[in-house]
Amino acid sequence: xxxxxxxxxxxxxxxxxxxxxxxxxxxxxxxxxxxxxxxxxxxxxxxxxxxxxxxxxxxxxxxxxxxxxxxxxxxxxxxxxxxxxxxxxxxxxxxxxxxxxxxxxxxxxxxxxxxxxxxxxxxxxxxxxxxxxxxxxxxxxxxxxxxxxxxxxxxxxxxxxxxxxxxxxxxxxxxxxxxxxxxxxxxxxxxxxxxxxxxxxxxxxxxxxxxxxxxxxxxxxxxxxxxxxxxxxxxxxxxxxxxxxxxxxxxxxxxxxxxxxxxxxxxxxxxxxxxxxxxxxxxxxxxxxxxxxxxxxxxxxxxxxxxxxxxxxxxxxxxxxxxxxxxxxxxxxxxxxxxxxxxxxxxxxxxxxxxxxxxxxxxxxxxxxxxxxxxxxxxxxxxxx
Numbered sequence: 414x415x416x417x418x419x420x421x422x423x424x425x426x427x428x429x430x431x432x433x434x435x436x437x438x439x440x441x442x443x444x445x446x447x448x449x450x451x452x453x454x455x456x457x458x459x460x461x462x463x464x465x466x467x468x469x470x471x472x473x474x475x476x477x478x479x480x481x482x483x484x485x486x487x488x489x490x491x492x493x494x495x496x497x498x499x500x501x502x503x504x505x506x507x508x509x510x511x512x513x514x515x516x517x518x519x520x521x522x523x524x525x526x527x528x529x530x531x532x533x534x535x536x537x538x539x540x541x542x543x544x545x546x547x548x549x550x551x552x553x554x555x556x557x558x559x560x561x562x563x564x565x566x567x568x569x570x571x572x573x574x575x576x577x578x579x580x581x582x583x584x585x586x587x588x589x590x591x592x593x594x595x596x597x598x599x600x601x602x603x604x605x606x607x608x609x610x611x612x613x614x615x616x617x618x619x620x621x622x623x624x625x626x627x628x629x630x631x632x633x634x635x636x637x638x639x640x641x642x643x644x645x646x647x648x649x650x651x652x653x654x655x656x657x658x659x660x661x662x663x664x665x666x667x668x669x670x671x672x673x674x675x676x677x678x679x680x681x682x683x684x685x686x687x688x689x690x691x692x693x694x695x696x697x698x699x700x701x702x703x704x705x706x707x708x709x710x711x712x713x714x715x716x717x718x719x720x721x722x723x724x725x726x727x728x729x730x731x732x733x734x735x736x737x738x739x740x741x742x743x744x745x746x747x748x749x750x751x752x753x754x755x756x757x758x759x760x761x762x763x764x765x766x767x768x769x770x771x772x773x774x775x776x777x778x779x780x781x782x783x784x785x786x787x788x789x790x791x792x793x794x795x796x797x798x
Contacts, residue, residue: 416735416736420454423626423705429728430696430700431455431696431706432708435457435459437503437714438718439459445529448720455706457562458558461506462533463545467504468507472648475637476499477638478495496711498663500658514556528560529557531561534564550593550596554598559600563589563624564604566605568657580606587618590618594623594624600625601626602627612671628708633658633664634656635658636654662689669698669702676703677757683705685708686707703750
């Protein structure tokens with residue numbers, strides 16, 4: 414039985430469900446076309462805006478590494494370490510819309526069957542800013558973009574009406590989405606921030622505005638670690654730092670939790686999962702929760718910028734996975750998508766044991782055996798009678 418890696422997501426046919434997310438690797442047409450050559454089913458451009466952008470001085474992205482057999486975490490490169498996470502404070506593309514339009518046209522001429530999603534962002538505090546969203550959408554659409562991803566999640570914007578500040582405001586989410594939908598002929602995806610109390614509320618607002626899909630999640634707001642020797646932040650400009658975004662393996666369980674909350678609340682809606690994906694086993698988590706596509710960033714950045722080995726592994730492993738489950742009649746993603754979505758319950762609904770050896774939820778390993786009789790502890794200076 415032959416397998417089919419293609420998917421239809423928000424009406425668009427992808428050769429496979431694996432995408433490069435909006436990030437430094439998708440900053441140029443050259444990188445995007447190289448990504449297609451290596452097999453990525455789709456690419457989301459670096460976020461395009463109308464406002465002038467100047468990034469911080471020095472590095473904008475670094476990687477936090479863990480040392481096996483210890484708790485040591487550091488951005489310092491050293492042998493024998495494993496990737497823990499990425500940290501960045503990079504802003505949206507510093508290229509103008511006029512720079513992007515001819516390049517979107519060139520990409521689509523060269524790769525008409527590949528999916529190109531234009532990530533766009535403007536403000537939301539006035540009718541003028543909402544028209545900026547429409548200007549961006551119209552220009553990218555006419556250039557050939559297959560879909561739009563509304564950046565409502567960048568954690569680095571100082572303005573109250575941009576980035577994740579919009580993504581925390583359900584009214585603004587709906588208003589911005591509606592504004593883009595008024596001019597969009599292509600599908601509109603809303604990329605939400607994980608920095609919110611209940612992401613279901615924000616997802617509902619996006620769908621109320623007409624979003625065809627929700628993308629989650631962007632990086633988690635965070636700070637780089639302080640070097641215990643120099644007492645400086647490991648990433649700084651002249652000693653100073655601002656909040657940035659944490660991505661990579663460390664956020665996989667966190668992003669899955671956000672995604673599960675939304676897919677359970679809206680099982681009939683479309684979702685694209687992001688956060689911590691480096692191999693098919695990671696992507697499988699998102700698929701089993703109900704996602705129709707997934708997006709990769711950190712792992713690709715560490716693999717020749719656009720992840721040639723990552724996408725090869727994803728494709729080969731998904732094909733092998735389907736072949737391994739051929740006895741179930743599985744031939745495509747739709748045969749197993751959402752299979753574990755309903756296995757997540759409220760804590761109070763999880764069965765409690767009747768075993769008298771129950772240890773309050775702790776595994777025996779790593780904890781002291783209970784004493785036969787509780788020891789009496791005497792506080793200093795207190796005489797017990």
